[in-house]
Amino acid sequence: xxxxxxxxxxxxxxxxxxxxxxxxxxxxxxxxxxxxxxxxxxxxxxxxxxxxxxxxxxxxxxxxxxxxxxxxxxxxxxxxxxxxxxxxxxxxxxxxxxxxxxxxxxxxxxxxx
Amino acid sequence: xxxxxxxxxxxxxxxxxxxxxxxxxxxxxxxxxxxxxxxxxxxxxxxxxxxxxxxxxxxxxxxxxxxxxxxxxxxxxxxxxxxxxxxxxxxxxxxxxxxxxxxxxxxxxx
Numbered sequence: 001x002x003x004x005x006x007x008x009x010x011x012x013x014x015x016x017x018x019x020x021x022x023x024x025x026x027x028x029x030x031x032x033x034x035x036x037x038x039x040x041x042x043x044x045x046x047x048x049x050x051x052x053x054x055x056x057x058x059x060x061x062x063x064x065x066x067x068x069x070x071x072x073x074x075x076x077x078x079x080x081x082x083x084x085x086x087x088x089x090x091x092x093x094x095x096x097x098x099x100x101x102x103x104x105x106x107x108x109x110x111x112x113x
Numbered sequence: 114x115x116x117x118x119x120x121x122x123x124x125x126x127x128x129x130x131x132x133x134x135x136x137x138x139x140x141x142x143x144x145x146x147x148x149x150x151x152x153x154x155x156x157x158x159x160x161x162x163x164x165x166x167x168x169x170x171x172x173x174x175x176x177x178x179x180x181x182x183x184x185x186x187x188x189x190x191x192x193x194x195x196x197x198x199x200x201x202x203x204x205x206x207x208x209x210x211x212x213x214x215x216x217x218x219x220x221x222x223x
Contacts, residue, residue, distance in 0.1 A: 004155075033211065042215035043156075043201065056210060091155065099143055099205035104155035 002026075004105035006092050012111045013082055021077040021108045025094030032075050033102065034067060035091045043091065049075060050098055082112045118214045119202055125220040132189040134217040136202035137182075143205050145178055145185045150199045150216070159187075159200075192221045 005024040013019050025032050034046040045059040049069045060066070064082075069075040079086055089109050093102040120135045138145065144163045148156040162169045162178045162185065169176045175188040189196055199216040 035213070043213040045210055045212055048210045059210075089154065093156075099209050099211060101146065101158050101161055102148075102156070102203075102211060103158070104148075106155045 006105035010109045018080045023075045023092030029094035031095040031098045033093045036088045038088045087112045119217045123218045134187045136185045138204035146203045148201045
């Protein structure tokens, strides 16, 4: 596609439910990143992929968070048993090369009630 | 971690004035990047400066890099109300994750 696409744009869920966030990177981009941004805060690094591999998962806040990428394309970020503190905008970005210019999606606004 | 830290946290200026934001980082870098964010959603890449460059221009933007001080600055000249946004730096060690700072919130008054 022309840009990075994230879905859904907004997600409201109840505490304890599982959610899946999707990211479609720019075609051909081998690097893919997930970040979390709480209201008025900076970007918190979660995880990055080089191809389908995630060399560094240390940014994931807890074992309730997981992510995968398939076909060097789509990535999903899954949050199990959501908590209110998970409420944030989740941003995905892709790049043609690790450490180079990032192209961001518009994010998914997650609200946990 | 290559974390960038921006300074100041917030900046308010009048249209036509220049805005300067600073970024400091911790270890050796391959490049340093600046991004803009409007309304809390996706970030837009502004400019990338490599470790062997000292200054770079793009339109009204001027970025400097001082690797000896591990710092960078972003200058926006002749600011406009449309420049109102949050600005983030991100330091890259190379084939690595990009870590962003907490950002500078710029308000430009008409």
